[in-house]
Amino acid sequence: MTDTLAAPDAVDVEAAAAAVAAPVKETKAQRMERLKRERNPWEIFEDVRRFAREGRASVVPEWAGAYFKWWGIYTQGDGVGAVGGKGGEGLASEYFMMRIAMPNGFLTSAQLRVIAGIAKKHGRNLADITTRQNIQLHWLTIESLPEIVEALDAIGLSPRGACGDVVRNVTGCPLAGIDAEEITDASGLALEIARTLVGNDNFVNLPRKFKICATGCASWCCYPEINDVAFTAVRRGDEVGYAVRVGGGLSKEPHLAVKLNAFVRRAQVVDVARVIAEIFRDQQGLRENRDRARLKYLFLREGWTAERFLTELEARLGYRFDAAPAEALPADGLRDHAGVHAQKQKGLSYVGASVLRGRITGEQLAAAAELAEKYGVNGGELRATVMQNLIFVNIRSEQARELVDELHKIGLRVEGTEFWRGTVACTGTEFCKLAISETKGFAKWLVEEMEERLPGFDQQIKLNVTGCPNSCGQSWIADIGLEGKKAKYDGEMVDAFNFSLGGALGEHAGVARVTGYRAPAAEVPAAIERLLRGYLADRAEGENLRAWFARHEVGELKGLLEGVSEGAGCGNPRVQVL
Secondary structure, eight states: OHHHHHHHHHHHHHHHHHHHHSOOOOOHHHHHHHHHHHOOGGGOTHHHHHHHHHOGGGOOHHHHHTGGGGGTEEEEEOSSOGGGSBTTBOOEEEEEEEEEBOGGGEEEHHHHHHHHHHHHHHSTTEEEEOTTSOEEEEEEOGGGHHHHHHHHHHTTOBOTTSSSSSBOOOEEOTTTTTOTTOSOOOHHHHHHHHHHHTTOGGGSSOSSOBOEEEEOSSSOTTOGGGSSEEEEEEEETTEEEEEEEEOOBOTTSOBOOEEOSOBBOGGGHHHHHHHHHHHHHTOGGGGGOGGGOSTTHHHHTSOOOHHHHHHHHHHHHTSOOBOOOOOOOOOSSOOOOOEEEEOSSTTEEEEEEBOGGGEEEHHHHHHHHHHHHHHEEEEEEEEEOTTSOEEEEEEEGGGHHHHHHHHHHTTOBSSOOHHHHHEEEOOOTTTOSSOSSOOHHHHHHHHHHHHHHSTTOOSOOOEEEESSTTOTTOGGGSSEEEEEEEEEETTEEEEEEEEEEOOBOGGGOBOOEEEEEEEEGGGHHHHHHHHHHHHHHHOOTTOOHHHHHHTSOHHHHHHHHHTSOTTOOSSOTTEEEO
16 A cells, blocks of 8 residues: 555655746846846946947847846847737847837937937937937947947937836927917926936836826927826916826827826926836736836736826825816827918027938938037027927027028928828838838838828928837828738738827827728728828818818728728729738
8 A cells, every 4th residue: 555655655756846937937027127126227238338248149048138128228129020920029130229218209409419329330320219209220230339438428329228127218398498389388397307307226127117207388289198208288377287188198009198197296396207217116906017007007907097096196195186187289280380380589489390201311400409509599509309300409590591591401301291291200110129120111102102292281290100009100090000010912912000099199199990991011002192182082071180170980081092992902902901
């Protein structure tokens, strides 16, 4: 009997030993959380210097997949995008891309001249203005990274905190301090929030990215509706304070920020921003899945309400707020500040140049720095916008038209078509490992096609191109949102785009409606032309594009895109939707 009992005991011991010996496979979220607990990337930049000395092969996976992001650096994709790799992420090349944080989008000519030099020396003469008022560089080698960070530090800029699970670049109105219609100049507030929270070790380990904006303008041009925390100036009698919204964001599950019933005084704003960041940091449940780790998921999945959030905020602050006064919501439409406009300062104007899809060369950046210095009164000042544009401020009004002509010579349009002005595009497969479709070149070609097909189109239009479901190109808030996919077209796998229509911010804020229509990239212009010709033929007097979309059912709009009757299907037998 002893022998009979011994055998199962031995098996149990062996099984237990095997279970202990076998490593438990970490989830993506668990691995990232472990790495964040183990090291603070801001304290170990010496690692990057060592990689630079020893070469690209010395870069360890922890840096390539995580820690670089805290320094605004990503490994650059191989040009194929997500489909070339596995698990939804493509292969990395030997190169890197870097975001340079510019709080409130502020730049001087001197700073821009240095960035231009970096782009020309290290980045193959290429840069992108992003949708968070950053400038992004590409084609950087490991050897160049310490030199670039030092050069930026010397001019008061840094990539630190421009990526990673941290407080990102704090955005604001690029016209702060010069707009005659602004409620207040909130740029000082945006800069103070950035100094307090960005790069702060207390917030080096948040569940996910955390985006803040603060604006004193009436047009909300920094898109408070899609930020994690947003402060918008509001008047209460003779006093100016701020309304606060929380939980905005796009990606795969778009959610417009929720307004809290609180009137926040100017002196309270930085503390409010800090405490909201602490509330986010302390939500351990959000750390379990990186796809559902943003602040918005407290509202989308955890059952939080505006009232509960405000109660938690007030409890941590130790005081209560007065009720929020009514706000005037901005009209829908573009918030790009393109064109020539008078400033509040007598004799000065600002000139807003549309940088098509944010793509700009080192030479153009250098020329822009020179022009801002030549025509400006304060040594040259520029502002980047969330629509990927550049604004030249404090320009002598009598010389503004001359500046427009000079900008045109270097390929920057001040008075572009509605398609040129309104098109935004993310990085796409050219450099991004998560992208499914190419976007930058496609967006340029699409604008050229639409200008030829519909010359003189007279309505503002937001045409946003994003290369994957993460919506860095902000397709959910566009009149026409294009999300990158793949499809078989005449038997070949090609870039394709899903259409969403009718997204808006401001007075008629709402997420774009998914149409169920997908077109190969080559057929997108024809589909948009059919849709917009339908609008031009059917619109009521004074009816803009967003209102027209709103009064039509999705099936009707899809039928126009397809060029067939409602509900007739794909509309192209040569396309196989995957």
